[in-house]
Amino acid sequence: MNARIYNARLIFPREISITDSLDKYVNNINDKSSTKTKTLIDVQAKTQTDIQIQVQTATQNNAQNINRELSEVFIKDGCFVEAYDGPFDYEIDAKGLVVFPGLIDAHVHLREPGFEYKEDIASGTRAAAAGGFTSVACMPNTNPICDNAAVVGFIKEKAAEDGVVNVWPIGAVTKEQKGEQLAEIGLMKEAGAVALSDDGVSVKTADMMRKAMVYAADFDLTIIDHCEDASISNGGIMNEGLASTQMGVPGSPSIAEDINVMRDILLADYLDLPVHIAHVSTKRSVQQIRAAKARGVKVTAETCPQYFIFTDDDCRGYNTLFRAYPPMRRPEDVAEIIAGLQDGTLDMIVTDHAPHHEDEKDIEFCLAKNGMTGLETAFSASYTYLVKPGYLQLEDLARLFCSAPERLIKVGRGSFAIGAPADLTLIDLEESWQVDRFKMASKGKNSAFHGMILGSKVKYTIVNGKIVYSDFQNK
Amino acid sequence: MHLKSKDLLGIEQLSSEEITLILNTATTMKKVLVQPTKKTSHLQGKSVVNLFFENSTRTRMSFEMAAKYMGAASVNISSSGSSVNKGETLLDTAVTIDMMATDFLVIRHQQSGAAEFLAKRVKASVINAGDGMHEHPTQALLDIFTMRDKLGHLDKLKVAIIGDCLHSRVFRSNLLALTKLGSEVWVSGPASLMPLDVESTGAKYTKHVEEAIKDADVVMSLRIQLERIEKGLFPSVNEYFRYYGLDDKKIKLAKKNALVMHPGPANRGVEINSALYESDQSVISEQVTNGVAVRMAVLYLLSLRRNVYERENL
Numbered sequence: 001m002n003a004r005i006y007n008a009r010l011i012f013p014r015e016i017s018i019t020d021s022l023d024k025y026v027n028n029i030n031d032k033s034s035t036k037t038k039t040l041i042d043v044q045a046k047t048q049t050d051i052q053i054q055v056q057t058a059t060q061n062n063a064q065n066i067n068r069e070l071s072e073v074f075i076k077d078g079c080f081v082e083a084y085d086g087p088f089d090y091e092i093d094a095k096g097l098v099v100f101p102g103l104i105d106a107h108v109h110l111r112e113p114g115f116e117y118k119e120d121i122a123s124g125t126r127a128a129a130a131g132g133f134t135s136v137a138c139m140p141n142t143n144p145i146c147d148n149a150a151v152v153g154f155i156k157e158k159a160a161e162d163g164v165v166n167v168w169p170i171g172a173v174t175k176e177q178k179g180e181q182l183a184e185i186g187l188m189k190e191a192g193a194v195a196l197s198d199d200g201v202s203v204k205t206a207d208m209m210r211k212a213m214v215y216a217a218d219f220d221l222t223i224i225d226h227c228e229d230a231s232i233s234n235g236g237i238m239n240e241g242l243a244s245t246q247m248g249v250p251g252s253p254s255i256a257e258d259i260n261v262m263r264d265i266l267l268a269d270y271l272d273l274p275v276h277i278a279h280v281s282t283k284r285s286v287q288q289i290r291a292a293k294a295r296g297v298k299v300t301a302e303t304c305p306q307y308f309i310f311t312d313d314d315c316r317g318y319n320t321l322f323r324a325y326p327p328m329r330r331p332e333d334v335a336e337i338i339a340g341l342q343d344g345t346l347d348m349i350v351t352d353h354a355p356h357h358e359d360e361k362d363i364e365f366c367l368a369k370n371g372m373t374g375l376e377t378a379f380s381a382s383y384t385y386l387v388k389p390g391y392l393q394l395e396d397l398a399r400l401f402c403s404a405p406e407r408l409i410k411v412g413r414g415s416f417a418i419g420a421p422a423d424l425t426l427i428d429l430e431e432s433w434q435v436d437r438f439k440m441a442s443k444g445k446n447s448a449f450h451g452m453i454l455g456s457k458v459k460y461t462i463v464n465g466k467i468v469y470s471d472f473q474n475k
Numbered sequence: 476m477h478l479k480s481k482d483l484l485g486i487e488q489l490s491s492e493e494i495t496l497i498l499n500t501a502t503t504m505k506k507v508l509v510q511p512t513k514k515t516s517h518l519q520g521k522s523v524v525n526l527f528f529e530n531s532t533r534t535r536m537s538f539e540m541a542a543k544y545m546g547a548a549s550v551n552i553s554s555s556g557s558s559v560n561k562g563e564t565l566l567d568t569a570v571t572i573d574m575m576a577t578d579f580l581v582i583r584h585q586q587s588g589a590a591e592f593l594a595k596r597v598k599a600s601v602i603n604a605g606d607g608m609h610e611h612p613t614q615a616l617l618d619i620f621t622m623r624d625k626l627g628h629l630d631k632l633k634v635a636i637i638g639d640c641l642h643s644r645v646f647r648s649n650l651l652a653l654t655k656l657g658s659e660v661w662v663s664g665p666a667s668l669m670p671l672d673v674e675s676t677g678a679k680y681t682k683h684v685e686e687a688i689k690d691a692d693v694v695m696s697l698r699i700q701l702e703r704i705e706k707g708l709f710p711s712v713n714e715y716f717r718y719y720g721l722d723d724k725k726i727k728l729a730k731k732n733a734l735v736m737h738p739g740p741a742n743r744g745v746e747i748n749s750a751l752y753e754s755d756q757s758v759i760s761e762q763v764t765n766g767v768a769v770r771m772a773v774l775y776l777l778s779l780r781r782n783v784y785e786r787e788n789l
Contacts, residue, residue, distance in 0.1 A: 245670035246487075248587035248609030248644060253671070318588030364565060364586040366607065 102423025114143025355444020
């Protein structure tokens with residue numbers, strides 16, 4: 001596919017590190033892949049100057065610091081190339097739009113194989129495209145569980161047939177996610193697994209986690225750990241606090257997450273190996289990860305829009321749309337999550353897109369399934385709740401949605417690098433829209449964002465040079 | 476004055492005026508209960524279905540008797556004898572019952588929020604007869620009715636609630652009812668059986684049972700489930716009774732003639748000793764009688780509210 005996109009305002013990831021200082025933003029953009037490779041963009045130098053200023057002004061004067069220079073992007077045979085004269089299969093006038101490297105979601109549930117009544121690869125990847133995601137990494141809690149090369153292979157093949165965005169399978173750490181025996185990690189990697197996780201549960205014991213980290217390191221795969229000490233969460237289904245007390249619902253304390261996060265940090269420290277903490281939701285977890293990063297521990301972490309937007313009070317009235325694990329927490333947790341996104345403690349935003357059938361949600365609160373969909377709302381929600389109030393800038397979102405997940409799953413995407421596959425997301429920042437959970441591409445209608453008005457709208461999603469979603473077609 | 480909602484889901488949704496209205500109506504209803512012919516026609520032609528997913532003697536019978544004394548057709552369904560055993564969902568079961576022109580659906584369910592979940596989805600008036608650890612509004616109403624009946628008022632009473640507040644819907648509903656009417660609720664019990672944010676709920680918490688009971692007008696002991704021992708929440712019946720069980724010595728700290736209450740069924744010798752259970756201070760048996768009067772009042776008042784609802788919606 002050959003194409004030209006002009007009048008494009010490209011948004012480059014702004015890289016930061018908290019290794020040297022907990023308080024100051026430190027710009028280490030130079031050592032990252034997007035600049036090692038020669039790029040099309042002659043405004044690069046200007047961008048960096050801007051960043052120096054932004055480092056100091058942090059969250060203020062958002063609008064003034066935005067780089068407004070426009071550029072062109074050329075695509076040939078599905079990859080970014082230097083300028084050429086055509087012919088083009090299509091041209092897009094991106095005037096008024098911002099252009100991100102294709103968004104990457106490192107944590108979704110596509111439900112296929114086994115739970116196609118909730119979602120399948122066809123519908124899940126269409127939801128991803130509608131939300132601007134060009135790549136999704138899917139968790140292994142399918143049926144059968146993705147704990148062997150055959151299931152990894154099946155997902156890859158099915159994605160090639162039915163999918164519209166790149167699908168990167170995540171393999172289970174242990175057989176059947178039981179935490180007892182290692183899964184065939186090497187063979188899964190060969191078949192296409194990009195990371196490992198027993199998501200839905202923690203890797204059960206510290207001993208198993210240690211062995212898995214050591215073994216996985218030989219295959220250059222990172223373990224994404226769902227942090228929940230089940231002995232403390234003990235059947236709790238919402239955050240333990242005043243709301244759970246008043247609703248009479250068993251509470252899961254925030255320390256159920258923190259204790260497990262601490263375990264993983266200490267293992268990573270002791271082994272000097274990487275670990276990635278899934279869906280961070282608590283204040284203490286953010287603080288522990290920040291401190292660990294500052295002393296050089298190879299820990300990375302993600303959070304989801306629900307954890308910087310909602311609180312446990314949203315569950316009142318027994319609203320099952322807000323049931324998820326980790327549960328919605330307190331306002332002080334939300335504040336710390338935002339701080340963690342600002343200072344680089346939290347590396348990326350993922351959706352934990354968890355589609356469920358309406359029958360599994362239109363039910364008694366305590367029986368409802370955990371999880372909410374997120375692919376179609378994540379970017380707009382992040383823009384609305386992080387950029388608009390001035391906590392972050394667009395370049396930060398490019399880090400959180402593009403370059404950081406690329407560093408975790410290493411699939412050669414998430415930048416505008418010449419020669420790289422042309423994954424792009426074009427967004428209109430001015431357009432706002434109201435979320436209607438019944439009008440979504442996902443089979444799962446369990447969006448907690450239902451009824452909310454969000455700023456920014458994905459207009460085009462381009463994967464390998466091909467337009468896989470256009471907001472105009474859908475109208 | 477009418478009740479505002481078609482349902483009784485919890486004390487949380489009731490105003491103090493509505494609570495007082497129910498108590499006043501119950502006073503009238505109690506008069507019916509002491510007559511030789513216990514029959515009124517308040518609910519003539521109405522139907523009451525008691526849908527109970529948990530074991531119950533007094534609450535279920537109490538609703539059934541209340542309905543029958545007022546002339547309603549009353550049916551009991553328990554989960555074991557219904558299609559729930561065949562895998563039917565709560566909602567489908569409730570809708571099936573609703574479609575038989577049921578006026579009142581009295582539900583007890585182990586899930587918090589079950590009554591509220593159904594109320595939005597059926598035409599019948601839903602009465603919460605206990606949902607998980609959430610609320611048990613008619614129990615609280617009969618408790619405060621008993622207090623008012625015996626003490627003459629509910630203003631600035633000191634009510635001590637002792638025991639497993641964490642798992643208790645009786646505690647939650649009583650706390651809401653008493654604070655709405657201007658009384659003070661003190662709680663005490665093993666810290667492992669106290670909710671995390673118990674003080675933000677409006678209750679006064681003390682780890683010293685004696686402090687909670689001191690000068691109290693009412694001392695209410697909550698039922699403790701012995702399964703909590705296996706869950707590691709307290710060590711033994713013996714130790715529980717020693718520190719938290721009501722006995723003659725502890726009750727002497729309360730006001731003279733303070734009321735001793737228990738929602739039942741009680742574990743004698745665990746939450747309360749037998750002597751105190753049967754003492755003159757104990758109103759545990761009267762709570763049962765008052766339960767019928769309060770449930771009559773609730774059914775009657777909701778039937779008035781229902782007439783309005785039916786005109787508007789059906």
